[in-house]
Amino acid sequence: MRAVVVERPGGPEVLVIAERPDPVPGPGEVVVRTGAVGVNFKDVYEREGRTAAVAPFVPGCEGAGTVVAAGPGVSAPAVGDRVAWWASPGSYAELVTVRADAAVPVPDDVTDADAASVLLQGLTAHYLVTSTWPARKGATALVHAAAGGVGRHLSRLLADSGVRVIGTVSSAEKAGTAAAAGVTEVVVREHGDFAARVRELTDGRGVDVVFDSIGRDTFEAGLGVLARRGTFVLVGAASGPAPALDPQSLAARGSVFLTRPTLVDHATEPEELRARAAEVFDWLREGRIRLSVSNTYPLAEAARAHADLQSGRTTGKLLLRPS
Template identity: 55%
Template sequence: MPQAIVVSVNGGPEVLVPTEVPSREPGAGEVLVRVAAAGVNFIDTYQRGGVYKVPLPFTPGLEGAGTVEAVGPEVTTLAVGDRVAWAQSIGSYADQVIVPAAWAVPVPAAVTDETAAATLLQGLTAHYLVTSTHPVREGDTVLVHAAAGGVGLLLVQLAKSRGARVIGTVSTPDKERLAREAGADEVIRYTEEDFVTRTKALTDGTGVAAVYDGVGATTFDGSLAVLKPRGVLALFGGSSGPVPPVDPQRLNAAGSVFLTRPTLAHHLATPEENRWRVDEVFGAVASGDLRVSITGRYALSDARQAHEDLESRKTTGKLLLLP
């Protein structure tokens, strides 16, 4: 079956176009899924580039949606023909993928396969950030970096639904429009004004309760500077590169603030926690309360281009691969 695989080329990993590999039957507790769409995420580029170490060669992609084609022994919750989605199953850049049945969740009838594939990983990330990392409360003011990105647009909506005042940062007028349409109360174009100065002005010098920062190296110092005392800096990604080592004394000097580097896997600790988060996210999508923006659709053979476009930081919303 066709897959996009990563191999080492001249000492550096690169995404290559589809390679035929043998299919296999699902084992105990597994299902074989015909992939309708696979989500493209920054974590895929981190794995490809060696930021997150994985053995080579490997097939990237953690997220997708499709139809069950075969079930393995001991699978009682799914059947052939069921529409399912997943967010933590490596190898999703393919036309077929083996997924643990415990982590393959049914897709509601009101949600299309493409929307399901575009929702889970980033939607669950936004969900744990506003419910667990810093549980947003009515009246909180929070800052969302890259507010027009895939996670950013969902974060803005979920934080607003919990009663927050949301400040977003973006780079262009088009991205500002998208962030405002998602519900951002204030939008700062960091290419035109200093987001630290502007955020402090918007909060009368008090600072924000939380910064949700998926950008990393270029925003970290400013993110720390705009927190109010005992605020939370949730560094959930590093699209601009990794943050250098941090002296803990800086957290004291910033106001006894909290720094965390969370990841989705640790917030899907059990199938039950996964299902709780999925039900809330899919429920919000099905009701129309959470809007998912798909802005790029690529053929599986164009996986490399999808990565290059994502890493350029010129994209908005969600990118998909369509086998």
């Protein structure tokens, strides 16, 4: 099979296409022929050496396709079933080994591309607004990168729940995308101090919650716009890891809360994963979640996909097509 391989940590140029042996499913596993593969910042962190992945390795974790082989003890999914996954290492390949209990059934009315586009980002938005900070009518939220994949889903779900959403974007070109996703006030970060603008928009009170997927560049200022007993949710680190913080400083900021949740702790148990995924697919049908694919690349152009993702110019999901 063909796969994308990281021979050493580095920039997008270290992603190269190579022939690898076809995988054989072990106990509790299935092998899936991939129809579409999601490209995520997690893959960038792997490529750069910021995770435990040891080169050489095949990056990627999210995709959708058709089961072609099942290992011992697997009764479901069966050969021929369509499934999606969000946490299977080595997904930048024509064939991927997936734990059977981590394979989500894909409804007939959802394509492989749609499933690979929505699963990881949709599940992330789902647990953020239902578990981490249950959305409540009348509250005010600040969503960074509101035109990005998770940001758009998150903004729309919050707005649908009656939350006022203030969203930041990296450039004026992305303002319309954020507004279409339910953001009430769009703040362009390149135009100046976003924190001052947020305080102005909230008459100095601050926001009830901050969802920050940027990290280093927005962390300190974001903590400063929380209302008393507000919640800061660190979702990611697109600009780099957030700086170290003395927990005592949270008291001085108004007894605020700081959390760094992950999808691993919200969608690992098979029952919880399938329940959340089923609701995400329902939201997709209902229009509460809307898909936007910025670009689709051949497997051999994974390096270009990573470069585009890190450029900050994309507003929708990026996909790889193995065939």
